[in-house]
Amino acid sequence: MDLKKWINKLENYYTEKPNRVFTMYLNTDPADPANQGGEWRLHLKNGLNNFETYMKEDGDSDEKRNFWAVKEKVQNFMEENVQNLKKSVIIFATADEDVWLAEILQMPVKTEFYWEDEPRLEQLKELHESFPKTGIILTQKNQVKFIDAELGSVKETGVYELDLDTEDWRQHQGPHKADANLGSGGAKSSQKDELAERFSENRARWYKSIAPKLDKVAKNRDWDQIYLVGESDEVNDLESHMNKQIQDKINKNLLDQEETKVLNEVV
Template identity: 75%
Template sequence: MDLKPLLNKLEHYRVEKPNRVFTMYLNTDPADPDQQGGKWRLQLKNGLNNFESYLQEDGDSDEKRNYWAVKEKVESFIDENETSLKKSVIIFATADEDVWYADILQMPVKTEFYWEEEPVLGQLKELQESFPKTGIILTQKNQIKYIDAELGTVNDTNVYELDLDTEDWRMHQGTHKADSNLGTGGGKTSKKDEFNERFEANRYRWYKSIAPKLDKVAKDNDWERIYLVGESDEVNDLDEHMNKDVDEKINKNLLAEEEMKVLDKVV
């Protein structure tokens, strides 16, 4: 998801009768006391039927057909995704599908329905301001993971791992577990101790080499907010070498945590 091009389009989008733009903000948050028992289903039904009743009285057959086409698409989207709903659903739609945006979000909204000459963007802009394009960079010695997120939803996640033989950072796309192979070994000095000594001796240089890659990731993803998460020395080294401004540094080891849990703890 990238809201910038969507907002750029919708902010300047206008139609004339019999065309209209449908806007829906639907609260489906199961933790909301007002949504106990799935009350959102009744709110959705009433919201859609209210427009239909109004259009029946208005008598504009072309506008009615346009509305019915949009209503059918909205109901189909909800039916297909009902088992995966989270806290809210946002939909913008036109009958000719020149506009069709439907998304399930982890952020709550106030339930509202509109059938207007232009999309109603107030709540969407408020959500974007409270949770803009965000990058979370998590460090754990020779592994660095980034999470690309927006509106409380994970868009992408990747892991860079340092090849200790070549000293090159290599990317592993998608979820990647933290390295658990650095355990204890035989002899006076364990394998883990040897690694830690080597890592501390080279950390500054190794993190300097990964910083430009992270700057590029931040630029390519248009991050408006950046968090560094990890051991204090590690995040400080990354912060020093990155050109992009870091909004907050958090001294926690969360690299192995599930991405949505990281969002909840960090943002």
């Protein structure tokens, strides 16, 4: 989900009865004392039934059909994802699917339901302000990794490794270890020492060559804030060659840590 784009779209969305927009913020956090018995199921049922009671009294059959169509989609989504729930679910929906946004979030929300001419965006905007699109760039000698995160969840990762023969940075898919082919024992240790010495001599030049790639990654993913993580000399060199503004620098070697743990520690 690109939250910023969705907010821009929904801010300008307006419809009229009998076509209305359903908004749902549902707390599904199992750690919440008020929700440990799966009370979200009851809250969901009551929230949906309240609208049906209102429409039964109002007597608008077209609006009822539209709401029933949305209700079915919402219930199907929750049933299909019941094993994947985290702290919350947000849904924005219309009967004709002109609007359909359904997301399981790692962030808490206050349970609210709306069926109105416009989507209710107060909590969505608060989430965006509290958890903006974030990029984490981790350095460790000739490896550089980025983590793309939004709303406290990892969306994408990428790893660049410097080819020491060609001095080109190459992007790898999935986990990649720079020393995977360095042999073992004393030979491996000797090669790592040689790499460290060579890297220290050429670090500024090599980081200058990857900085434009990282600026492009940040631009394409529309990061609101960027963190650099690694040894002090490395992150300082990298920052000096990047055009994007850096939110903060963390002097730790976390490149090989699991991404969600890195996100929780850095942000």
